[in-house]
Amino acid sequence: MTLHHVTFRAGSTITRKQYKRESGALNATNKFLEAHESTPISVVTIISPHQPVRIFRCHTELEEVTSKDVPFYNTKRWLTLRFKALDKYGQHCMCCNRSAEDGVRIDVDHVYPRSKFPKLEYELANLQILCNLCNVGKSNIVIKDFRDKDSQTALAQKISELHLKV
Ligand SMILES: [Zn+2]
Incomplete structure:
Protein backbone atom coordinates (compact mmCIF):
# COMPACT_ATOMS: atom_id res chain seq x y z
CA MET A 1 0.00 0.00 0.00
CA SER A 67 -9.29 24.93 -1.74
CA LYS A 68 -8.48 25.00 -5.43
CA ASP A 69 -12.14 25.63 -6.19
CA VAL A 70 -12.39 28.77 -4.10
CA PRO A 71 -11.93 31.84 -6.30
CA PHE A 72 -8.81 33.86 -5.46
CA TYR A 73 -10.70 36.86 -4.10
CA ASN A 74 -12.65 34.63 -1.68
CA THR A 75 -9.68 32.79 -0.21
CA LYS A 76 -8.86 33.39 3.41
CA ARG A 77 -5.28 34.12 2.44
CA TRP A 78 -6.33 36.94 0.12
CA LEU A 79 -8.93 38.32 2.55
CA THR A 80 -6.34 38.43 5.33
CA LEU A 81 -3.93 40.29 3.08
CA ARG A 82 -6.65 42.61 1.78
CA PHE A 83 -7.51 43.53 5.36
CA LYS A 84 -3.84 44.27 6.09
CA ALA A 85 -3.69 46.58 3.08
CA LEU A 86 -6.84 48.46 4.16
CA ASP A 87 -5.48 48.74 7.68
CA LYS A 88 -2.15 50.05 6.43
CA TYR A 89 -3.36 52.55 3.85
CA GLY A 90 -6.88 53.43 5.01
CA GLN A 91 -10.11 53.17 3.08
CA HIS A 92 -9.67 56.01 0.63
CA CYS A 93 -8.87 55.75 -3.04
CA MET A 94 -5.17 56.58 -3.44
CA CYS A 95 -5.89 58.11 -6.84
CA CYS A 96 -8.99 60.30 -6.35
CA ASN A 97 -9.30 60.22 -2.54
CA ARG A 98 -12.95 59.15 -2.62
CA SER A 99 -14.28 56.72 -0.01
CA ALA A 100 -17.39 54.62 0.51
CA GLU A 101 -19.10 57.75 1.84
CA ASP A 102 -18.82 59.19 -1.67
CA GLY A 103 -20.73 56.23 -3.03
CA VAL A 104 -17.80 54.34 -4.52
CA ARG A 105 -16.66 50.82 -3.70
CA ILE A 106 -13.16 50.54 -2.31
CA ASP A 107 -10.97 47.91 -3.97
CA VAL A 108 -7.59 46.55 -2.97
CA ASP A 109 -5.68 46.63 -6.24
CA HIS A 110 -2.58 44.76 -7.36
CA VAL A 111 -0.10 47.36 -8.65
CA TYR A 112 1.41 44.66 -10.87
CA PRO A 113 -1.60 42.62 -12.04
CA ARG A 114 -2.00 39.01 -10.98
CA SER A 115 -2.51 37.88 -14.54
CA LYS A 116 1.03 38.88 -15.50
CA PHE A 117 2.78 38.72 -12.13
CA PRO A 118 1.36 35.75 -10.20
CA LYS A 119 4.37 35.77 -7.86
CA LEU A 120 3.24 39.14 -6.54
CA GLU A 121 -0.38 38.22 -5.91
CA TYR A 122 0.10 37.67 -2.18
CA GLU A 123 2.59 40.49 -1.56
CA LEU A 124 1.42 43.32 0.65
CA ALA A 125 4.08 45.45 -1.04
CA ASN A 126 2.17 45.03 -4.33
CA LEU A 127 -1.17 46.33 -3.05
CA GLN A 128 -2.77 49.75 -3.18
CA ILE A 129 -6.22 51.09 -2.44
CA LEU A 130 -8.36 52.29 -5.33
CA CYS A 131 -12.04 52.99 -5.75
CA ASN A 132 -13.81 50.81 -8.28
CA LEU A 133 -14.01 53.71 -10.77
CA CYS A 134 -10.26 54.33 -10.74
CA ASN A 135 -9.58 50.61 -10.73
CA VAL A 136 -11.68 50.03 -13.84
CA GLY A 137 -10.10 53.09 -15.44
CA LYS A 138 -6.62 51.82 -14.72
CA SER A 139 -7.44 48.27 -15.93
CA ASN A 140 -4.76 45.62 -15.78
CA ILE A 141 -2.84 47.03 -18.71
CA VAL A 142 -1.56 50.20 -17.07
CA ILE A 143 0.88 49.75 -14.20
CA LYS A 144 0.62 52.77 -11.97
CA ASP A 145 1.66 52.99 -8.34
CA PHE A 146 -0.28 55.70 -6.50
CA ARG A 147 1.45 55.12 -3.16
CA ASP A 148 4.17 56.99 -1.32
CA LYS A 149 7.87 56.67 -2.09
CA ASP A 150 8.55 54.19 0.74
CA SER A 151 5.89 51.78 -0.50
CA GLN A 152 7.19 52.08 -4.04
CA THR A 153 10.71 51.35 -2.87
CA ALA A 154 9.49 48.30 -0.91
CA LEU A 155 7.81 46.97 -4.04
CA ALA A 156 10.90 47.57 -6.17
CA GLN A 157 12.91 45.66 -3.58
CA LYS A 158 10.46 42.75 -3.64
CA ILE A 159 10.62 42.64 -7.43
CA SER A 160 14.37 42.47 -7.38
CA GLU A 161 14.32 39.77 -4.65
CA LEU A 162 12.05 37.66 -6.81
CA HIS A 163 14.13 38.38 -9.94
CA LEU A 164 11.06 39.53 -11.85
CA LYS A 165 11.31 41.33 -15.16
CA VAL A 166 8.98 44.31 -15.16
ZN1 LIG B 1 -10.68 56.68 -7.17
Missing part, protein backbone atom coordinates in the same frame (compact mmCIF):
# COMPACT_ATOMS: atom_id res chain seq x y z
CA THR A 2 1.20 3.50 -0.75
CA LEU A 3 1.31 5.84 2.20
CA HIS A 4 1.77 9.52 2.74
CA HIS A 5 4.66 10.07 5.14
CA VAL A 6 4.33 13.26 7.14
CA THR A 7 6.93 14.85 9.39
CA PHE A 8 5.71 17.49 11.81
CA ARG A 9 8.26 19.79 13.34
CA ALA A 10 7.55 22.39 16.02
CA GLY A 11 10.70 23.91 17.45
CA SER A 12 12.93 20.96 18.30
CA THR A 13 10.06 18.45 18.57
CA ILE A 14 9.68 16.17 15.59
CA THR A 15 6.78 13.75 15.07
CA ARG A 16 6.31 11.38 12.15
CA LYS A 17 3.03 9.88 10.97
CA GLN A 18 1.70 7.98 8.01
CA TYR A 19 -1.61 8.52 6.30
CA LYS A 20 -3.49 6.33 3.87
CA ARG A 21 -5.22 9.22 2.23
CA GLU A 22 -3.84 12.50 0.98
CA SER A 23 -6.79 14.40 2.47
CA GLY A 24 -5.91 12.94 5.88
CA ALA A 25 -2.31 14.09 5.55
CA LEU A 26 -3.36 17.58 4.43
CA ASN A 27 -5.96 17.96 7.18
CA ALA A 28 -3.45 16.94 9.84
CA THR A 29 -0.90 19.37 8.35
CA ASN A 30 -3.43 22.18 8.44
CA LYS A 31 -4.41 21.52 12.05
CA PHE A 32 -0.79 21.25 13.15
CA LEU A 33 0.30 24.49 11.50
CA GLU A 34 -2.72 26.35 12.81
CA ALA A 35 -2.00 25.14 16.33
CA HIS A 36 1.69 26.08 16.02
CA GLU A 37 1.23 29.39 14.26
CA SER A 38 3.33 31.20 16.83
CA THR A 39 6.00 28.53 17.26
CA PRO A 40 9.14 29.98 15.63
CA ILE A 41 10.10 26.94 13.59
CA SER A 42 7.06 24.94 12.61
CA VAL A 43 7.21 23.02 9.39
CA VAL A 44 5.50 19.99 7.90
CA THR A 45 7.00 17.82 5.20
CA ILE A 46 4.80 15.47 3.19
CA ILE A 47 6.30 12.69 1.14
CA SER A 48 3.69 11.16 -1.13
CA PRO A 49 4.03 8.56 -3.83
CA HIS A 50 4.64 9.92 -7.34
CA GLN A 51 4.94 13.51 -6.17
CA PRO A 52 7.72 15.91 -5.31
CA VAL A 53 8.24 16.43 -1.57
CA ARG A 54 5.94 19.12 -0.26
CA ILE A 55 6.96 21.47 2.54
CA PHE A 56 4.52 23.71 4.39
CA ARG A 57 5.47 26.37 6.92
CA CYS A 58 2.16 28.15 7.30
CA HIS A 59 -1.40 26.90 7.14
CA THR A 60 -2.27 29.58 4.59
CA GLU A 61 0.09 27.88 2.13
CA LEU A 62 -2.11 24.84 2.39
CA GLU A 63 -5.18 26.69 1.38
CA GLU A 64 -3.95 26.76 -2.20
CA VAL A 65 -3.87 22.98 -2.19
CA THR A 66 -7.05 22.25 -0.30
Whole structure:
Protein backbone atom coordinates (compact mmCIF):
# COMPACT_ATOMS: atom_id res chain seq x y z
CA MET A 1 0.00 0.00 0.00
CA THR A 2 1.20 3.50 -0.75
CA LEU A 3 1.31 5.84 2.20
CA HIS A 4 1.77 9.52 2.74
CA HIS A 5 4.66 10.07 5.14
CA VAL A 6 4.33 13.26 7.14
CA THR A 7 6.93 14.85 9.39
CA PHE A 8 5.71 17.49 11.81
CA ARG A 9 8.26 19.79 13.34
CA ALA A 10 7.55 22.39 16.02
CA GLY A 11 10.70 23.91 17.45
CA SER A 12 12.93 20.96 18.30
CA THR A 13 10.06 18.45 18.57
CA ILE A 14 9.68 16.17 15.59
CA THR A 15 6.78 13.75 15.07
CA ARG A 16 6.31 11.38 12.15
CA LYS A 17 3.03 9.88 10.97
CA GLN A 18 1.70 7.98 8.01
CA TYR A 19 -1.61 8.52 6.30
CA LYS A 20 -3.49 6.33 3.87
CA ARG A 21 -5.22 9.22 2.23
CA GLU A 22 -3.84 12.50 0.98
CA SER A 23 -6.79 14.40 2.47
CA GLY A 24 -5.91 12.94 5.88
CA ALA A 25 -2.31 14.09 5.55
CA LEU A 26 -3.36 17.58 4.43
CA ASN A 27 -5.96 17.96 7.18
CA ALA A 28 -3.45 16.94 9.84
CA THR A 29 -0.90 19.37 8.35
CA ASN A 30 -3.43 22.18 8.44
CA LYS A 31 -4.41 21.52 12.05
CA PHE A 32 -0.79 21.25 13.15
CA LEU A 33 0.30 24.49 11.50
CA GLU A 34 -2.72 26.35 12.81
CA ALA A 35 -2.00 25.14 16.33
CA HIS A 36 1.69 26.08 16.02
CA GLU A 37 1.23 29.39 14.26
CA SER A 38 3.33 31.20 16.83
CA THR A 39 6.00 28.53 17.26
CA PRO A 40 9.14 29.98 15.63
CA ILE A 41 10.10 26.94 13.59
CA SER A 42 7.06 24.94 12.61
CA VAL A 43 7.21 23.02 9.39
CA VAL A 44 5.50 19.99 7.90
CA THR A 45 7.00 17.82 5.20
CA ILE A 46 4.80 15.47 3.19
CA ILE A 47 6.30 12.69 1.14
CA SER A 48 3.69 11.16 -1.13
CA PRO A 49 4.03 8.56 -3.83
CA HIS A 50 4.64 9.92 -7.34
CA GLN A 51 4.94 13.51 -6.17
CA PRO A 52 7.72 15.91 -5.31
CA VAL A 53 8.24 16.43 -1.57
CA ARG A 54 5.94 19.12 -0.26
CA ILE A 55 6.96 21.47 2.54
CA PHE A 56 4.52 23.71 4.39
CA ARG A 57 5.47 26.37 6.92
CA CYS A 58 2.16 28.15 7.30
CA HIS A 59 -1.40 26.90 7.14
CA THR A 60 -2.27 29.58 4.59
CA GLU A 61 0.09 27.88 2.13
CA LEU A 62 -2.11 24.84 2.39
CA GLU A 63 -5.18 26.69 1.38
CA GLU A 64 -3.95 26.76 -2.20
CA VAL A 65 -3.87 22.98 -2.19
CA THR A 66 -7.05 22.25 -0.30
CA SER A 67 -9.29 24.93 -1.74
CA LYS A 68 -8.48 25.00 -5.43
CA ASP A 69 -12.14 25.63 -6.19
CA VAL A 70 -12.39 28.77 -4.10
CA PRO A 71 -11.93 31.84 -6.30
CA PHE A 72 -8.81 33.86 -5.46
CA TYR A 73 -10.70 36.86 -4.10
CA ASN A 74 -12.65 34.63 -1.68
CA THR A 75 -9.68 32.79 -0.21
CA LYS A 76 -8.86 33.39 3.41
CA ARG A 77 -5.28 34.12 2.44
CA TRP A 78 -6.33 36.94 0.12
CA LEU A 79 -8.93 38.32 2.55
CA THR A 80 -6.34 38.43 5.33
CA LEU A 81 -3.93 40.29 3.08
CA ARG A 82 -6.65 42.61 1.78
CA PHE A 83 -7.51 43.53 5.36
CA LYS A 84 -3.84 44.27 6.09
CA ALA A 85 -3.69 46.58 3.08
CA LEU A 86 -6.84 48.46 4.16
CA ASP A 87 -5.48 48.74 7.68
CA LYS A 88 -2.15 50.05 6.43
CA TYR A 89 -3.36 52.55 3.85
CA GLY A 90 -6.88 53.43 5.01
CA GLN A 91 -10.11 53.17 3.08
CA HIS A 92 -9.67 56.01 0.63
CA CYS A 93 -8.87 55.75 -3.04
CA MET A 94 -5.17 56.58 -3.44
CA CYS A 95 -5.89 58.11 -6.84
CA CYS A 96 -8.99 60.30 -6.35
CA ASN A 97 -9.30 60.22 -2.54
CA ARG A 98 -12.95 59.15 -2.62
CA SER A 99 -14.28 56.72 -0.01
CA ALA A 100 -17.39 54.62 0.51
CA GLU A 101 -19.10 57.75 1.84
CA ASP A 102 -18.82 59.19 -1.67
CA GLY A 103 -20.73 56.23 -3.03
CA VAL A 104 -17.80 54.34 -4.52
CA ARG A 105 -16.66 50.82 -3.70
CA ILE A 106 -13.16 50.54 -2.31
CA ASP A 107 -10.97 47.91 -3.97
CA VAL A 108 -7.59 46.55 -2.97
CA ASP A 109 -5.68 46.63 -6.24
CA HIS A 110 -2.58 44.76 -7.36
CA VAL A 111 -0.10 47.36 -8.65
CA TYR A 112 1.41 44.66 -10.87
CA PRO A 113 -1.60 42.62 -12.04
CA ARG A 114 -2.00 39.01 -10.98
CA SER A 115 -2.51 37.88 -14.54
CA LYS A 116 1.03 38.88 -15.50
CA PHE A 117 2.78 38.72 -12.13
CA PRO A 118 1.36 35.75 -10.20
CA LYS A 119 4.37 35.77 -7.86
CA LEU A 120 3.24 39.14 -6.54
CA GLU A 121 -0.38 38.22 -5.91
CA TYR A 122 0.10 37.67 -2.18
CA GLU A 123 2.59 40.49 -1.56
CA LEU A 124 1.42 43.32 0.65
CA ALA A 125 4.08 45.45 -1.04
CA ASN A 126 2.17 45.03 -4.33
CA LEU A 127 -1.17 46.33 -3.05
CA GLN A 128 -2.77 49.75 -3.18
CA ILE A 129 -6.22 51.09 -2.44
CA LEU A 130 -8.36 52.29 -5.33
CA CYS A 131 -12.04 52.99 -5.75
CA ASN A 132 -13.81 50.81 -8.28
CA LEU A 133 -14.01 53.71 -10.77
CA CYS A 134 -10.26 54.33 -10.74
CA ASN A 135 -9.58 50.61 -10.73
CA VAL A 136 -11.68 50.03 -13.84
CA GLY A 137 -10.10 53.09 -15.44
CA LYS A 138 -6.62 51.82 -14.72
CA SER A 139 -7.44 48.27 -15.93
CA ASN A 140 -4.76 45.62 -15.78
CA ILE A 141 -2.84 47.03 -18.71
CA VAL A 142 -1.56 50.20 -17.07
CA ILE A 143 0.88 49.75 -14.20
CA LYS A 144 0.62 52.77 -11.97
CA ASP A 145 1.66 52.99 -8.34
CA PHE A 146 -0.28 55.70 -6.50
CA ARG A 147 1.45 55.12 -3.16
CA ASP A 148 4.17 56.99 -1.32
CA LYS A 149 7.87 56.67 -2.09
CA ASP A 150 8.55 54.19 0.74
CA SER A 151 5.89 51.78 -0.50
CA GLN A 152 7.19 52.08 -4.04
CA THR A 153 10.71 51.35 -2.87
CA ALA A 154 9.49 48.30 -0.91
CA LEU A 155 7.81 46.97 -4.04
CA ALA A 156 10.90 47.57 -6.17
CA GLN A 157 12.91 45.66 -3.58
CA LYS A 158 10.46 42.75 -3.64
CA ILE A 159 10.62 42.64 -7.43
CA SER A 160 14.37 42.47 -7.38
CA GLU A 161 14.32 39.77 -4.65
CA LEU A 162 12.05 37.66 -6.81
CA HIS A 163 14.13 38.38 -9.94
CA LEU A 164 11.06 39.53 -11.85
CA LYS A 165 11.31 41.33 -15.16
CA VAL A 166 8.98 44.31 -15.16
ZN1 LIG B 1 -10.68 56.68 -7.17
